[in-house]
């Protein structure tokens with residue numbers, strides 16, 4: 001999968017991920033009304049609305065982008081129908097040949113992590129059948145329970161050629177509470193970055209590892225250090241747009257080959273029609289606004305990389 005991700009980034013010249021993180025208040029009225037008319041103001045109605053919303057955004061952007069990242073919490077908030085909308089979204093994006101990063105941020109004791117890995121990137125044996133339950137291409141993991149919470153996922157990655165993005169330095173304001181604590185003369189996030197690099201060596205694609213990292217766009221200096229610590233890890237960089245990250249902050253997340261980082265924007269793209277800059281599209285044409293926002297993001301990052309040469 002890492003080879004597919006790299007190839008798609010090279011083909012689209014767009015190192016970006018569209019975060020499919022639907023909240024009801026982003027969904028245009030006409031979509032909500034139609035879904036509620038059919039299914040009522042119920043979990044089913046909300047799930048139908050988020051599915052229709054996602055589908056239109058994917059239809060209007062899939063040719064521009066290599067990957068999407070549905071965040072599972074946004075679906076879980078609508079219970080079982082929400083989870084079904086998550087799976088429908090994963091399958092639809094894969095049918096459009098997009099790489100799907102399931103943002104699930106899991107990690108638990110070994111036996112439980114093994115079950116999470118089976119469910120999300122592996123196959124479960126049921127009698128004579130082997131079935132891939134969610135079948136995302138990559139998942140995000142929280143490594144702060146230690147190595148035995150991660151290795152079951154690595155085992156499944158090796159078997160299935162799927163990939164991981166492991167939280168190293170997160171984009172949120174409180175990420176320093178624990179991640180920046182010093183152990184001797186090193187911050188914890190650097191130690192986690194070293195571990196990601198080691199895990200990655202056991203699981204290499206052509207140029208990059210199946211084991212990637214998450215480092216927030218909001219911490220560019222730390223991104224620069226971590227880039228050097230994990231030269232073969234793809235870095236998923238959230239925090240662009242709604243959290244304040246800009247193209248110029250991202251330059252050092254990339255390697256000299258122009259690869260190695262993929263930048264996520266969720267609200268900045270899916271709810272673009274609500275921004276003044278894209279208001280001209282109107283609520284009805286929300287997905288055209290998303291396409292314009294994706295194009296602008298691609299140009300912003302390309303411009304920053306060019307200026308840094």
Ligand SMILES: O=C(O)c1cc(=O)[nH]c(=O)n1[C@@H]1O[C@H](COP(=O)(O)O)[C@@H](O)[C@H]1O
Pocket residue numbers: 019021071103140169170171172214215216238239240241242243264265266267268
């Ligand atoms: O793993 C992530 O994707 C993630 C890590 C991190 O450090 N910060 C972060 O914002 N994210 C996710 O990235 C997305 C950011 O959304 P926007 O701020 O709307 O672009 C959300 O799905 C977050 O859960």
